Amino acid sequence: MAVTTKGTLLVEGHELTITNPNKLLWPEMGITKADYLAKLTELSPFLLRYCRNRHLTTIRFPNGYNEKSFYQKNAPDPVPSFVKLAPLDGINYINLDSLPTLIWLGNLACLEFHPSFHRIGETLPAEWVIDIDPSLEEEPRIMEAAHIIGEVLDSLHIQSIPKTSGATGVQIYIPIQHGYTFEQLRRIGHFIGAFVVKKYPNLFTIERFKKNRGDKIYVDYLQHWYGKTLSAPYTPRAKKDASVSTPLLWKEVELRPSIRDFNLNTVMNRLKTYGDLIEKVPLQNLNAILDRLK
Template structure:
């Protein structure tokens, strides 16, 4: 039998809002018994930091009506009955189709998303007002089979040096799984494709410095036991779990911003729905000042042009993208050899 709905008081910029949470005892993480109400209270506890990182951006909701072991689906546009403090903005997708996408501006909106059975929040790299122009350069360091979080750490530290040389300040967070996400605030002057090219330039420079440890190879058969620098996360309508977003894994991890001084020796499994609120209270939000001094991607674009002149061209796009100018064939190298 479903549990009785509760009404939560959620602090925000307009004062407290009351948000109704139905089926509060529904278990979302079975191994730990974490409920929908627990998740709502987590969002309230980290609300300011969560909105600082994810608010004001087009955002997709990854929803789990029966908990993380059940089916999932994504919501992009506001459903019927959304409260008046949940807004949307029209964005353009890779297909050139335009459609409204959700924007969360305050903690109550995020708690409302939890009421809609959202577990993972996926914000765009751009803001609602300038949705075609990212204000974050994002790089995903993705451990491949045979590697793990500890292998991503030295790659992240070297990548920070690369970005510093390009005039950018890097910020880091755990992915909530085995990887690391590096963000750099940038002025929103370049469209997604140009930012993607800047990411590829940085990734190639990192690969040159650590050829045995990292790779930009898109095809899994070519990556080996290296950290994949996922340049395609920089594309339009490509997102990663937001800062302070839970992940749909059994131990209820959270994608958690870190100070760079914390990175070596960090245990990503220690950052969970149960531990992150107290961490925030004790040390504050490492990403609080992220956008105080945005940089430019001018140097990285110069590196991109340098690499083009040296014969390093475009890299593959995701399979659901239209064929892009200069893109190599979308066929696995082993299959291409057989053909």
């Protein structure tokens, strides 16, 4: 990616106009829009892997993470010629499948990328994700909770990878063999959620309404559904520390790290060390547990 004059970037042969490159998007971290676009470029091989061929929802923060924001599902006009659209149910979603598209969105101050759970043109899930969502803004037990869910999955002979949401929660990511339905995955998710609630009643809940959860950690097996979205692996988040949704090793979860430690300033060194941890997990066969739940 080469910088040209007049506030433009040449990205894979496409000239993009960059507005307000010195605007601070994360003031406390000193990250300007120009810095952000450089970091997105580094992250792109990993982030695009989980956004490509999905229906993308972004969250835009025109004046930085701590100012007003809005969700964007429909592609904003004008749409550059290199941007591919993915219409669904009357909405012109963007297919985030290239670095020029990512930089274009970054220039629009899209700070978060939330892809659909299914690929474009399909109705089956591309993976399985269990969202571990704290009821408290500061929840010191979140890594303990994630570890317990991981142990339950392990006891079912299901390999998984935890990833920080980048906000307050942890998501358990399970690469799966193609062909399972959202209904089947929800059935397993409910089984796991009900099991940990029974075993750890003071820690977990599967209560849908937040006002009824108290201080318990919600095992959200319902979010994983057709048409819904979740923060992509490696998406930045609009939080003070410029956190990034980051896959972890299970042995790291045991050490109870802070979600804030995984951010735009640290993620690339981590990726150079570990690579993409999700990609290293083989596609899981869930037939055995589904047979038991019939």
